[in-house]
Amino acid sequence: MTPAAWRARFRAGEVRQTAALCPGYMQANIAIIPAAWADDFEAFLRANPAACPMLARGTAGEWGLPALGDFDLRHDLPLYRLFRNGQAVARVQDVADHWTPDMTAFAIGCSLSFEAALVAAGVSLRCHGAGRSCSAFDTAIPNHAAGGFGGRLVVSMRAIPADQVALATVITKAHPETHGAPVHAGDPAAIGVDLTRPIDGIGLTDLLPGEVPVFWACGVTMERAIASARLPFAITHAPGHMLITDHRLKGLT
Template identity: 50%
Template sequence: MEDAAAPLRERTLTPAQARARFRAGERTPTAGWCEGWIQANLIAVPERLAGDLRLFAERNPQACPVLDVGEPGATSTRIFPGDLRTDLPGYRIYREGEPVADAGDVVEHWRPDLVAFLIGCSFTFEAALIRAGVPVRHVELGTNVPMYRTAVACEPAGVLRGPLVVSMRPVPERLVATAVEVSGRYPDVHGAPVHIGDPAVLGIADLSHPDHGDSVPVRPGEVPVFWACGVTPQEAVMASGVDYAIGHLPGHMAITDLRET
């Protein structure tokens, strides 16, 4: 894992520079990278399921804000001119709804029938939170954001069903309203929080054991704040037993050529 100073070094990179580093083999979560540029979740499914995934995203827009969709078999999109098979820092491969491998690239696994969806990521608005004085703990610590599978069911579509996934950031109580206002300006990357406070309301039993990413401390005077997370489609792939799919390794995002503004 990168050390805590890494985001300070990487935040001024352009998307093309970051993608080149990932293509060359760098493996790291991307929180704090390429400030000012939109980061995205990747989920690629067989063409016959693309319509179901589109509808799933439409019915669950806060968790699945679609930024772009590729042509069948395409390895780039309008907003991601790099290679989707090599230019993310980590991938996860699914067969029959099970994660079967994590990989640094998926050149040998990409199929001509795969349709890639790029879904907005909340890493995009973290720089704006920091500018507004809201601390972002996992960026401070140089770790991955904690992500949790909730007991809240998404609205199903076609063969796809599954739980809402959320990311969590501890926020000082006095700054919660600021965090809500700032993130609410970014609806294309999940927008405002879906829940503030008691994790049990979402069915989360223990914040110290996230389903994805790394645990971070919630300090005295802080409140856990939860945002919808773009890992939700990958959970739907698993819950629905989808025969084949490729996603990003949670926290290891596609960095697009879209400006955050």
């Protein structure tokens, strides 16, 4: 199915995680915030490019990002999360009723996009497939603050065979727009990660014999920044429920 076909299904009410959907196309984290905070938020993204590689910024009130495709951000994600005063308060399937003329959208690269490149290169990836996904964790690593935005880095984790970690690193390093190379491989405690506490309880956390936990910077970091700034209102995608764009990942067709 094409990205447009999946977005149509989400607009019609289907809710599902987007891992492994539309291989070869970029998926994106989405943050939608009041315009008064937008410049500081962009500064935060640019100060933390591994976690938050900015793909596009909209203008106030605009519900599309033409550089990434023909879609309506009010309807075309499978699930959204609402924040008030920096706290997550609800998950909804449509945000048209929450959209105001000052809402400004940002699209940030997502590591689900590079999974197809890993699989194509022969990396064994148990978290890539229908009904499966990687997991995400809070770390002890502080972000570079900008304005009121700060918080700590969030990482995604994939269990990679030890003899394929170097290959996975080379492949993902070539895709800085989707977080680039891993930030850590090996002992989770070294970066303050507890593998028993994945964010929202989502994703595979087990390790098989011969596998190494490999960690990439994750776009959920922007949620921690929104929380630290205590924005009066914000909208994000729900973790794992990304925008599927019309933009192809370089090197994959």
